[in-house]
Amino acid sequence: MKKYMPSMPLILVGVIVVLAATLVGVLIFIRNQPPQQRAFEPLVEIKAMEPDSSLWGENFPNQWSTHQKTGTNNVDTTYGGSSAFSWLERDPRQVILFAGYSFSVEYNDDRGHMNALEDVRNTERLNLNPDDPARTPGTCYSCKSSNNPALWDEMGMAEFDKMSFMEIGARIEEPIGCANCHEAGTMRLIVTNPALDEALKAQGRDWTTFTRQEMRTVVCANCHVEYYFKGDGKYLTFPWAKGTNIDQIIAYYDEYDFKDWEYPEAGTPMLKAQHPDYELFTADSTHFKAGVSCSDCHMPYVSEGAAKFSSHDIHSPLLNPEQACGQCHTDSEYAVRRVNLIQEQVATTKQNTEDALIDAINAIKAAAADPNADAELLDQARSLHRKAQFMWDFVSAENSTGFHNPEYALKILAESTNLARQAQMLAAQSVNDASLLKMGTYYQTSEAPTTP
Ligand code: HEC
Numbered sequence: 001m002k003k004y005m006p007s008m009p010l011i012l013v014g015v016i017v018v019l020a021a022t023l024v025g026v027l028i029f030i031r032n033q034p035p036q037q038r039a040f041e042p043l044v045e046i047k048a049m050e051p052d053s054s055l056w057g058e059n060f061p062n063q064w065s066t067h068q069k070t071g072t073n074n075v076d077t078t079y080g081g082s083s084a085f086s087w088l089e090r091d092p093r094q095v096i097l098f099a100g101y102s103f104s105v106e107y108n109d110d111r112g113h114m115n116a117l118e119d120v121r122n123t124e125r126l127n128l129n130p131d132d133p134a135r136t137p138g139t140c141y142s143c144k145s146s147n148n149p150a151l152w153d154e155m156g157m158a159e160f161d162k163m164s165f166m167e168i169g170a171r172i173e174e175p176i177g178c179a180n181c182h183e184a185g186t187m188r189l190i191v192t193n194p195a196l197d198e199a200l201k202a203q204g205r206d207w208t209t210f211t212r213q214e215m216r217t218v219v220c221a222n223c224h225v226e227y228y229f230k231g232d233g234k235y236l237t238f239p240w241a242k243g244t245n246i247d248q249i250i251a252y253y254d255e256y257d258f259k260d261w262e263y264p265e266a267g268t269p270m271l272k273a274q275h276p277d278y279e280l281f282t283a284d285s286t287h288f289k290a291g292v293s294c295s296d297c298h299m300p301y302v303s304e305g306a307a308k309f310s311s312h313d314i315h316s317p318l319l320n321p322e323q324a325c326g327q328c329h330t331d332s333e334y335a336v337r338r339v340n341l342i343q344e345q346v347a348t349t350k351q352n353t354e355d356a357l358i359d360a361i362n363a364i365k366a367a368a369a370d371p372n373a374d375a376e377l378l379d380q381a382r383s384l385h386r387k388a389q390f391m392w393d394f395v396s397a398e399n400s401t402g403f404h405n406p407e408y409a410l411k412i413l414a415e416s417t418n419l420a421r422q423a424q425m426l427a428a429q430s431v432n433d434a435s436l437l438k439m440g441t442y443y444q445t446s447e448a449p450t451t452p
């Protein structure tokens with residue numbers, strides 16, 4: 001009996017089927033890899049900390065072209081968006097709240113990354129005293145330029161920060177760019193700002209051990225954080241040594257006895273919050289706890305032809321919710337409706353807090369003008385005013401109108417309103433004058449706010 005032998009063509013078909021299946025498997029594997037893990041041959045060699053993003057762009061045209069779009073974006077959303085609208089015009093309460101400080105002169109909404117250099121050079125806040133440019137420290141450039149990493153490497157951040165805005169400015173010509181977030185060559189995400197490196201170390205955290213997903217948030221913390229200028233050297237410092245939630249940050253500032261300015265006629269030592277996007281988001285927000293990163297919403301993957309890459313056109317996710325939210329939420333329209341509701345709630349609550357703060361300020365001013373005021377009670381009122389206003393500002397200066405962490409934002413505002421009302425009561429008590437308990441004084445005053 002003849003042994004059965006598969007014919008040659010059948011063997012061939014079998015081999016082809018196996019090969020094809022393997023190929024499909026490999027293709028699926030490749031497709032599901034994050035884009036940057038694909039091997040690539042650089043067209044041009046990029047030197048370490050290269051400030052000129054257009055050179056990096058020769059290797060990565062898609063990331064470069066989307067990054068450039070941040071320079072011309074100008075679409076606004078209800079509470080955010082890309083034009084530099086004035087917060088002081090939108091909400092004149094803030095002119096009173098920042099009286100005596102540069103933010104009462106100009107306070108505009110943020111624009112896209114490519115505008116950072118132009119905007120910092122144009123702000124009225126830094127040009128208040130043209131006769132004395134040395135008054136503005138070089139530290140103000142810290143988050144505005146891709147020239148910084150190389151300059152910090154060359155001279156050290158302490159030297160950079162000691163120089164005046166004019167002096168160091170002569171060596172800065174690029175806006176935010178690739179070198180602010182990436183290591184040349186490997187293209188991995190890195191901490192480029194020495195202040196972030198030091199702040200993490202102070203908490204015993206080593207970013208070089210962070211996962212890729214963690215870095216997709218931490219890289220934004222190079223800039224989108226609360227900070228202050230420490231001491232005469234104006235050394236850029238994140239107040240994180242005790243932790244990054246608001247109580248820990250306030251405790252840090254109180255211990256260091258730091259103030260940004262003194263409130264005119266009230267005598268309160270004030271704190272200005274910067275833009276604690278990272279701190280608010282990472283304070284156990286729903287998305288943070290679920291492992292979502294800043295980049296998931298602000299730099300979603302997009303496809304152009306065969307290329308899949310992270311959009312570097314960073315802006316409000318409400319302008320492209322299908323890409324920004326749709327990757328996880330099947331109903332992105334519903335998600336956006338939730339954002340609208342949350343933001344409206346936070347914005348309304350925030351205004352009530354502002355009214356309470358203004359009542360407190362007016363009461364403290366009146367009490368401070370009375371030589372017979374009980375000094376101890378008045379000081380207690382001031383310290384509550386300081387704390388209440390910083391809490392309000394923490395939510396107000398944060399860029400998402402509460403969305404990054406709705407529960408926490410509303411909790412902070414509730415506590416701020418409570419402290420502001422207590423401050424008002426103590427001020428009234430310090431001079432035994434019940435008329436200072438009047439509410440809604442913002443709507444009754446016509447006095448012009450003081451400017452520095
Ligand atoms: C779950 C999605 C999501 C995550 C995660 C997220 N954001 Fe946002 N972000 C939003 C939304 C929604 C807004 C509100 C935009 C608006 O009001 O137009 C916003 C607003 C902003 C804005 C202001 C944008 C504007 O148009 O003015 C900045 C800046 C920002 N986020 C930075 C960050 C940073 C930094 C992180 C991480 C620490 C982060 N975001 C994490 C969704 C997200």
Ligand code: HEC
Nearest residue numbers: 035036053056057060063064067177178181216295309310
């Ligand atoms: C504000 C920070 C930031 C800047 C500025 C920036 N990138 Fe990125 N880039 C990222 C993040 C975040 C990712 C996602 C990385 C990941 O998922 O590991 C990324 C990813 C990439 C990748 C990997 C492929 C991809 O698209 O996910 C390349 C290549 C890249 N960027 C090139 C550039 C170039 C070129 C520039 C300058 C023109 C630039 N980047 C500027 C933050 C930045």
Ligand code: HEC
Nearest residue numbers: 081082110111112115116119143180220222223294298315
């Ligand atoms: C080197 C500092 C720096 C880094 C790193 C950085 N940002 Fe920014 N970002 C800024 C500055 C400064 C502005 C405001 C620029 C202006 O108003 O001219 C800004 C503006 C924005 C805006 C507002 C854009 C608009 O159109 O209104 C968003 C959103 C944003 N950043 C998100 C992010 C996210 C997400 C990351 C991390 C992937 C990140 N940024 C990393 C400094 C930085």
Ligand code: HEC
Nearest residue numbers: 286287290292296297317324325327328329335336338339
């Ligand atoms: C990478 C995935 C991811 C992205 C991107 C994402 N989300 Fe989410 N979102 C989640 C997860 C996970 C939860 C938690 C779901 C749960 O616990 O039921 C969530 C919850 C929410 C909730 C409910 C929050 C709460 O506290 O109940 C809202 C609203 C929301 N997301 C809106 C958005 C919007 C708007 C965007 C785009 C700007 C967005 N999300 C982008 C994963 C994501």
